[in-house]
Amino acid sequence: MPTYTPRAGDLVRDADDEIWFVYASEAHPTHLYGINASYDPGQTGQPIKTVATQWGPLRLEHRPASITS
Helix, strand or coil, X not given: CCCCCCCCCCEEECCCCCEEEEXXXXXXXXXXXXXXXXXXXXXXXXXXXXXXXXXXXXXXEECCCCCCC
């Protein structure tokens, strides 16, 4: 099974079939976080590595097409 490598903008599913949105910190674009519907608006999410450890394995559900200008 291929290993999933998260990227900002991905939608992923955890082991419980919950959807998570992966995003990057504006100040530190290499720091990835995950947030899902169980979090209240305004929450900062959790580091994606923590999400993968606690609720993984994570499976890629959708990756947006690359935007080039």
